[in-house]
Amino acid sequence: MRYRASWLLTTIALAVCFETSVSAGSFTNVTVDERRSVGYHTSLELDSQGNPHIAYIDNWNNKVKYAVWTGVSWAIETVDDTWDIPNRVSLALDASDTPHISYMRPIPARLRYATKSGSTWLTETVDDTEQALESFEEKWQF
Numbered sequence: 473m474r475y476r477a478s479w480l481l482t483t484i485a486l487a488v489c490f491e492t493s494v495s496a497g498s499f500t501n502v503t504v505d506e507r508r509s510v511g512y513h514t515s516l517e518l519d520s521q522g523n524p525h526i527a528y529i530d531n532w533n534n535k536v537k538y539a540v541w542t543g544v545s546w547a548i549e550t551v552d553d554t555w556d557i558p559n560r561v562s563l564a565l566d567a568s569d570t571p572h573i574s575y576m577r578p579i580p581a582r583l584r585y586a587t588k589s590g591s592t593w594l595t596e597t598v599d600d601t602e603q604a605l606e607s608f609e610e611k612w613q614f
Contacts, residue, residue: 504539504546508532515563515573527551527563527573536561536575536586538593551586551593558584574598 509532516526519540526539535553539546551573552558561575573586583599 505530505537505548510537513559513561513575515561517563517565517571519565519569521569525563525565525569525571527561527571527575529558529561529575534558536573536584538563538571538573538588540571549593552584552595554595 504526505528507530510528510530512529512531514526514528516524518524523541523543525541528537528539529535530537530550533553536551536558537548538551539548552575559576559578561573564572566572571588575584575586576582577584581600581602582597584595585598586593586595588594
């Protein structure tokens with residue numbers, strides 16, 4: 473069963489609020505990544521064990537990043553740092569809790585996909601047309 477949790481973004485730190493007690497309804501605020509200008513366009517999923525996984529943009533270094541709670545601490549990895557100005561990110565976990573991340577670069581338009589295989593991130597360009605940008609942006613209108 474998959475759950476979505478709410479997130480809170482500050483200018484200096486990526487903070488995640490996840491429910492720690494269903495009956496009490498209490499929440500814990502946890503800082504995940506304190507580096508400068510991180511946490512943009514955050515996407516959060518809980519795995520089958522209830523552990524949070526987060527995909528987000530490190531705007532300072534132009535990287536797509538991924539963080540997962542190991543049960544003891546946060547493991548933070550760079551998913552893709554091969555191109556500048558990543559924009560928008562979406563995370564999904566499959567039945568095996570393997571992360572799948574899609575993300576966009578607006579100019580020139582490029583939709584990218586990443587998944588983790590063992591300890592390696594596999595990345596590819598899915599679409600590099602203007603239609604990809606338009607379709608992706610439609611999903612992000614608030």
